[in-house]
Amino acid sequence: MPNLYKQFMDLQSPRPLEVGTVAFVVNGVATIEMPGGGRLQARGAAQAGQRVFVRDGVIEGEAPSLTYTQGEV
Template sequence: MRNVYRDFLDLLPPRPLQVGTVLSISGEVFTVELPGGGILQARGQATVGQRVFVRDGLIEGAAPNLPVVVIAV
C-alpha cells in the first residue's frame, strides 16, 4: 500500500545546506551570520568566528575558510 504522506514529503524541496560565520554563543544556541547578511540561530558545536555548515537549524560541521561570492539572481 502506498504511503500518501511520504509521497507528499517527496514533493517538497530538500533543506538547503548553508555556510556562515558564528557570531556569538548563548548556552547551546549559536548565532550564525550568512554571507548575504542574514542571521540565524542554530544548535551544535562551534567556536566564535568559525565558519560552519548549517542545515535546518543544526550545525553540521566546520566549513573551509574560502572566499565567498554572492550572486544575485
C-alpha cells in the same frame, strides 16, 4: 497502504546547505551570520568566529575559511 506523510515530504524541495560564520553561542544554540547579511539560529557544537555548514537549523560541520571572490560572466 502507502505512507502519506512520506509522499508529502517527497513533494517538498530539499533543504539547501548554507555556509555562515558563528557570531555567538548561548546554551548550545549558535547565531550564525550569513554572507548576504542575514542571521539564523542553529543547534550544534560551534565556537564564535568559526565558519560552519548549516542545513535546516542544524550545524553539520566546520566549513573551510576561503576568501570570497565574485566574477562576471
